[in-house]
Amino acid sequence: MRINLLPEEVKNRISSGEVIEGPAECVKELMENSLDAGATFVDVEVIKGGKRYISVRDNGIGIPSEDISKAVMSGATSKLRTLEDLQSLSTYGFRGEALHAISLVSRMMLRSRFFQEELGKEIRVEAGKVVSEKLVGMPVGTHVEVYDLFYNAPVRSAFLGKEDTERRKIYKVFKALALANPKISFRLRAEGKEIYHLKPAADIKERAEEILQNKLELITREEDHLRVDLLISVNREGRDTFLFVNGRPVQNKSLSEYVRKAWGKAGLVLCYVRVPPYLLDVNVHPKKTEVKILK
Ligand code: ADP
Numbered sequence: 001m002r003i004n005l006l007p008e009e010v011k012n013r014i015s016s017g018e019v020i021e022g023p024a025e026c027v028k029e030l031m032e033n034s035l036d037a038g039a040t041f042v043d044v045e046v047i048k049g050g051k052r053y054i055s056v057r058d059n060g061i062g063i064p065s066e067d068i069s070k071a072v073m074s075g076a077t078s079k080l081r082t083l084e085d086l087q088s089l090s091t092y093g094f095r096g097e098a099l100h101a102i103s104l105v106s107r108m109m110l111r112s113r114f115f116q117e118e119l120g121k122e123i124r125v126e127a128g129k130v131v132s133e134k135l136v137g138m139p140v141g142t143h144v145e146v147y148d149l150f151y152n153a154p155v156r157s158a159f160l161g162k163e164d165t166e167r168r169k170i171y172k173v174f175k176a177l178a179l180a181n182p183k184i185s186f187r188l189r190a191e192g193k194e195i196y197h198l199k200p201a202a203d204i205k206e207r208a209e210e211i212l213q214n215k216l217e218l219i220t221r222e223e224d225h226l227r228v229d230l231l232i233s234v235n236r237e238g239r240d241t242f243l244f245v246n247g248r249p250v251q252n253k254s255l256s257e258y259v260r261k262a263w264g265k266a267g268l269v270l271c272y273v274r275v276p277p278y279l280l281d282v283n284v285h286p287k288k289t290e291v292k293i294l295k
């Protein structure tokens with residue numbers, strides 16, 4: 001899909017801002033891009049809790065070679081053209097800010113081959129500037145490598161947690177997206193060790209049981225335009241709550257508390273909510289981890 005630069009008036013109406021607080025946000029944005037590109041396999045690797053190195057590789061549709069340098073510009077997106085498009089949004093991304101924000105504070109390698117082209121193109125970006133560009137042989141898809149996040153932003157670097165802390169945040173982001181996309185195959189390696197290698201699962205229950213190592217029970221409720229799938233641990237083990245709205249891992253305190261009270265006084269609870277896209281406002285927070293369900 002061709003990349004366009006969002007017009008100023010659209011840019012001003014979407015809540016953008018700081019999206020990259022640390023390695024986990026970076027992993028999240030890159031994995032979401034892979035999923036938006038229709039990948040069936042997403043391969044993630046991190047070193048030193050992502051501070052030294054992050055790699056996300058996919059077999060999605062790729063980026064047209066003519067557009068690859070555009071992809072790291074502010075407001076460059078193939079997913080949104082007008083504000084009206086927000087009402088029928090089916091992608092994780094829409095602001096065209098993530099690659100730009102990451103490229104400003106790292107050394108980035110972006111390599112992609114579009115499905116209608118014979119060759120791929122690779123660019124290297126340092127502190128937001130494209131420093132080299134070349135054609136490369138590669139399979140269809142995209143590979144992004146991020147070296148030395150915040151190397152040129154020492155203050156932000158100082159605010160990062162210890163390697164362990166950052167790694168835990170990455171696992172959380174990875175798990176949430178894998179739980180939200182059961183049919184997609186994922187792999188995560190950290191410090192050279194394979195942490196997850198997930199084959200395509202039949203449904204959310206199979207994927208969740210594999211990731212969370214827990215026997216789960218599925219309860220489905222459907223009413224009007226709303227569908228809720230709940231997964232609850234059979235033996236009431238675990239404590240985590242996971243919320244998804246239209247496939248997007250989200251945080252919502254009141255919904256979390258409500259779900260816990262109703263179904264999961266103890267144990268793991270996963271709650272997958274589906275509403276028609278026009279009833280959902282994802283444009284309330286730059287991180288897109290909060291959503292508003294409209295009446
Ligand atoms: P957004 O996801 O909000 O559009 P990003 O900055 O994350 O903004 O990405 C900019 C654009 O680069 C995307 O709209 C898409 O066209 C392209 N892109 C980024 N990552 C990938 C990928 N893994 N596969 C295909 N295209 C990608």
Ligand code: MG
Binds near residue numbers: 033093
């Ligand atoms: Mg994106």
